[in-house]
Amino acid sequence: DAKTTQPTSMDCAEGRAANLPCNHSTISGNEYVYWYRQIHSQGPQYIIHGLKNNETNEMASLIITEDRKSSTLILPHATLRDTAVYYCIVRGGDDKIIFGKGTRLHILP
Amino acid sequence: DAGVIQSPRHEVTEMGQEVTLRCKPISGHNSLFWYRQTMMRGLELLIYFNNNVPIDDSGMPEDRFSAKMPNASFSTLKIQPSEPRDSAVYFCASSFDWRGGMEQYFGPGTRLTVT
Numbered sequence: 373d374a375k376t377t378q379p380t381s382m383d384c385a386e387g388r389a390a391n392l393p394c395n396h397s398t399i400s401g402n403e404y405v406y407w408y409r410q411i412h413s414q415g416p417q418y419i420i421h422g423l424k425n426n427e428t429n430e431m432a433s434l435i436i437t438e439d440r441k442s443s444t445l446i447l448p449h450a451t452l453r454d455t456a457v458y459y460c461i462v463r464g465g466d467d468k469i470i471f472g473k474g475t476r477l478h479i480l481p
Numbered sequence: 482d483a484g485v486i487q488s489p490r491h492e493v494t495e496m497g498q499e500v501t502l503r504c505k506p507i508s509g510h511n512s513l514f515w516y517r518q519t520m521m522r523g524l525e526l527l528i529y530f531n532n533n534v535p536i537d538d539s540g541m542p543e544d545r546f547s548a549k550m551p552n553a554s555f556s557t558l559k560i561q562p563s564e565p566r567d568s569a570v571y572f573c574a575s576s577f578d579w580r581g582g583m584e585q586y587f588g589p590g591t592r593l594t595v596t
Contacts, residue, residue, distance in 0.1 A: 406584070415485075415572050415587030416524070459524075466580060468537065469514075471524035 375462040381476040390447040392475055394460030397441045403464030407445045409456040455479045485588035487573050493594045499561040502591045505554055506575030515548055515558050516572040531579050563595045
């Protein structure tokens with residue numbers, strides 16, 4: 373079973389920051405937090421991952437709380453092309469990646 | 482880089498026929514993964530390889546499913562005989578390593594329809 377809890381869906385206005393929350397209250401010390409997204413009819417796309425520190429790349433920022441029990445993916449300036457299902461995944465060591473149901477993000481024009 | 486390449490992109494076959502899906506991972510990646518996606522079950526990991534050796538095949542649904550990786554640049558997923566419930570999108574992904582901290586790169590998928 374997935375180790376994360378995400379809202380089923382969210383809306384965000386185009387040009388605004390999209391903040392996608394994820395709860396992972398049972399995360400253990402060696403487990404990473406990954407984010408992937410899947411645009412309709414395409415394969416999942418890696419976005420970002422982190423262990424303890426906040427991370428930023430050209431696509432997004434990942435904010436992990438100090439207790440590591442939750443995190444937020446931030447898309448700073450959402451566009452219509454960011455409409456997708458976003459998956460938050462917790463995985464460590466030799467674990468398999470387990471995709472849950474994710475959050476369906478709608479970017480509104 | 483061309484990314485992960487899968488073929489065919491679409492496959493329609495009749496129940497009982499053999500189906501072979503193909504995948505070429507990103508050059509230099511040591512790990513390869515096969516996933517299946519359906520509306521009912523979401524995205525499921527079927528099997529993964531590291532350095533061409535199967536590491537975990539516990540996600541393979543039945544003996545009708547088999548996967549091979551004869552070399553670092555090619556893998557197949559075979560279903561024999563196929564059944565209508567095998568209809569799904571099958572994704573292949575690759576990464577430098579299968580362990581935590583290594584992101585996976587997915588191919589475009591093969592949409593399989595078994596009638």
